[in-house]
Amino acid sequence: MEIKYFDNAATTKVKKEVLEKMLPYFQEQYGNPSSLYSIGRSAKKAVEEARKKVAQLINCMPNEIYFTGCGSESDNTAIKGVAYANQKKGKHIITSKIEHPAVLHTCQALAKQGFIITYLDVNKEGIIDLEQLRNSIRNDTILISIMFANNEIGTLQPITEIAKIARMYNIVFHTDAVQACGNVPIDVKKMGIDMLSLSGHKLYAPKGIGALYVRNGIEFEKFMDGGHQEKNKRSGTENVPGIVGLGEACELAKNNLNYHMKHLQELRDEYIMQVEEKIPNVKLNGSRQMRLPGNANFSFEGVEGETLLLNLDAKGICASSGSACTSGSSDPSHVLTAIGLPKDIAQSSLRTTFGEENTKEDVQYLVDNLQEIVNNLRKLS
Numbered sequence: 001m002e003i004k005y006f007d008n009a010a011t012t013k014v015k016k017e018v019l020e021k022m023l024p025y026f027q028e029q030y031g032n033p034s035s036l037y038s039i040g041r042s043a044k045k046a047v048e049e050a051r052k053k054v055a056q057l058i059n060c061m062p063n064e065i066y067f068t069g070c071g072s073e074s075d076n077t078a079i080k081g082v083a084y085a086n087q088k089k090g091k092h093i094i095t096s097k098i099e100h101p102a103v104l105h106t107c108q109a110l111a112k113q114g115f116i117i118t119y120l121d122v123n124k125e126g127i128i129d130l131e132q133l134r135n136s137i138r139n140d141t142i143l144i145s146i147m148f149a150n151n152e153i154g155t156l157q158p159i160t161e162i163a164k165i166a167r168m169y170n171i172v173f174h175t176d177a178v179q180a181c182g183n184v185p186i187d188v189k190k191m192g193i194d195m196l197s198l199s200g201h202k203l204y205a206p207k208g209i210g211a212l213y214v215r216n217g218i219e220f221e222k223f224m225d226g227g228h229q230e231k232n233k234r235s236g237t238e239n240v241p242g243i244v245g246l247g248e249a250c251e252l253a254k255n256n257l258n259y260h261m262k263h264l265q266e267l268r269d270e271y272i273m274q275v276e277e278k279i280p281n282v283k284l285n286g287s288r289q290m291r292l293p294g295n296a297n298f299s300f301e302g303v304e305g306e307t308l309l310l311n312l313d314a315k316g317i318c319a320s321s322g323s324a325c326t327s328g329s330s331d332p333s334h335v336l337t338a339i340g341l342p343k344d345i346a347q348s349s350l351r352t353t354f355g356e357e358n359t360k361e362d363v364q365y366l367v368d369n370l371q372e373i374v375n376n377l378r379k380l381s
């Protein structure tokens with residue numbers, strides 16, 4: 001059976017052009033970038049070319065980009081790095097209740113070490129309250145970390161406004177932009193962002209490569225001890241093929257951004273329109289306006305999210321349930337709980353995230369099957 005993939009927030013397929021750019025760095029240009037002979041130098045050159053391309057996607061200097069092993073490592077490095085470098089100044093950190101586990105669990109780990117964490121609420125669309133942010137700032141606040149776009153409900157935060165507040169109080173502002181990079185325009189200089197995390201496999205590059213932008217002048221402690229790679233901030237021999245792939249994916253994302261956004265938005269809006277028209281008792285979770293172009297998240301009242309997923313899987317459809325966390329527990333998602341959904345509604349939710357290869361026909365196939373499956377499951381219950 002042909003696979004219909006609507007789970008691009010979980011991971012994306014590596015683009016052909018990206019893979020092709022990577023291949024020479026496995027068996028031909030396989031040198032260590034720290035080595036001085038020619039295949040070492042050419043690997044080093046490829047890494048620096050890729051750094052420029054990543055920097056161009058978010059409008060920073062190439063020397064403000066640090067390559068990491070994944071988005072989670074970027075988040076850990078940013079948050080722990082700033083916390084440890086500033087702990088004499090203060091130990092208070094502000095984040096939100098709907099962050100990815102890579103941020104939430106990092107903050108929880110710091111809390112065990114004596115840091116104090118404020119978790120901002122979100123409204124029913126999943127947007128933080130700027131007034132609550134201002135009121136949460138203390139003399140000892142050293143870091144604000146708020147995600148650019150949520151991975152479950154796709155809500156976009158008022159990043160420029162948050163950055164303005166952080167700058168006013170001289171607090172470092174980090175954003176987890178793993179879902180946003182390549183899907184919405186990002187300009188760290190214009191927006192006033194100090195640190196930003198991104199990940200290769202969410203933008204058509206491979207798994208196991210990430211990057212962290214750190215504005216020049218921001219101090220952070222290194223996360224990985226060892227050699228002097230990445231200006232002595234991230235030890236470990238560079239993942240040259242991964243870095244080359246990420247660079248290519250960023251360049252393609254920058255060049256295609258307008259078309260890509262429009263394409264995803266059309267698919268998403270068609271899906272939302274048809275679901276609301278054809279399936280009764282559904283609820284769109286998140287914000288209608290402030291939303292990632294490719295994200296839709298619906299609750300289907302009276303239907304168990306996991307059962308829905310299994311039935312969709314039988315039709316070759318890949319989507320994601322918003323209800324269970326990755327550990328397989330049946331607790332409702334912390335994001336859906338934070339936007340005020342009761343447990344049963346949260347557990348009836350389905351996230352579909354569209355990608356560049358999806359077509360209108362794919363969306364039709366999805367809606368038709370969804371309609372039939374939801375009807376059948378509701379009859380049974």
Ligand SMILES: *Cc1c(COP(=O)(O)O)cnc(C)c1O
Nearest residue numbers: 070071072100102151178179199
């Ligand atoms: C996927 C994701 C991450 C983690 O990235 P990895 O590269 O898988 O470690 C972090 N934050 C958000 C918002 C994500 O969607």
